[in-house]
Amino acid sequence: MRMILLGPPGAGKGTQAVRLVERLGIPQLSTGDMLRAAVTAGTPVGVKAKELMDRGDLVPDDVVVGIIADRIELPDAKSGFILDGFPRTVAQAESFDAMLAEKGLKLDAVIEFKVNEAELVDRIVKRAKETEARGEPVRKDDNPDVFKTRLEAYRKQTAPLSVYYSEKGQLKTVDGMKPIDEVTEAIKGILGR
Incomplete structure (x- = not known):
């Protein structure tokens, strides 16, 4: 099972990803973690990424997709991820789709x-207060304020992915405002397991 979870920050993707990892036995892949691991391991893509990061440059889409391509070859991701x-932009989605096609894979x-x-903003304020109350x-x-900035960036860069995947007939939606267990059940319904 190869899947992408889309939605603005704070929508519950991370919470549901943890549940999916436990239920399906496939890894959750973080591009940030993968970049750091590739740099540490000194892979060819990691060396390229390190040069860029050391100069203070953003790592381009082709390098990020290359790191994902390497990562999904590892044994724990063979049955899915x-x-x-990620992707954050339509350009990244197109590169990612092309890489999957080269490998004979699909989402x-x-x-x-x-x-x-x-x-959602109220949810984040509440989460911050609860965290603070626990010390x-x-x-x-x-x-x-940081959250609102991230939300605006999501709207501009990532929200167009909804149209991209919808036009490909791949997009399914869940109500992220429902209680956690109800969202889990809705995802089970979409996945058929």
Whole structure:
């Protein structure tokens, strides 16, 4: 099962990804973690990425897709993977689709978490207060102003992926504002397991 989870920050993708990892036994792939691992391992793509990062440049899409291409060859990803946070743009999605096609693979599911943005901001404020009340450090991205900036970036860069995957007939949606267990059940319904 190869899948992408789409939706704005705070929509519940990470929470559901953890449940999918446990239920399906496939890894959740983080492009940030993969980049750091490739750099540490000194893979050819990692060496290229390190040169770019050392100069302060952004890692281009082809390098990120190359790192994903290497990662999905590892044994734990042979039966599938979950991507959350990638692709971020239509250009990345097109490169990713081309790479999968070269490998004779395809996506099984693209699930978008639909949310009410005003309620989402309230959810993040509540999460920050609960974290603080437990005496734990609050994530920088749980600051309401930072969160609103991330939400705007999502709207501009990532939201067009909904149209891209919808036009390909791959997009399924869940109501990300429902309780966690109900979202889990909706995803089970989409996946058929």
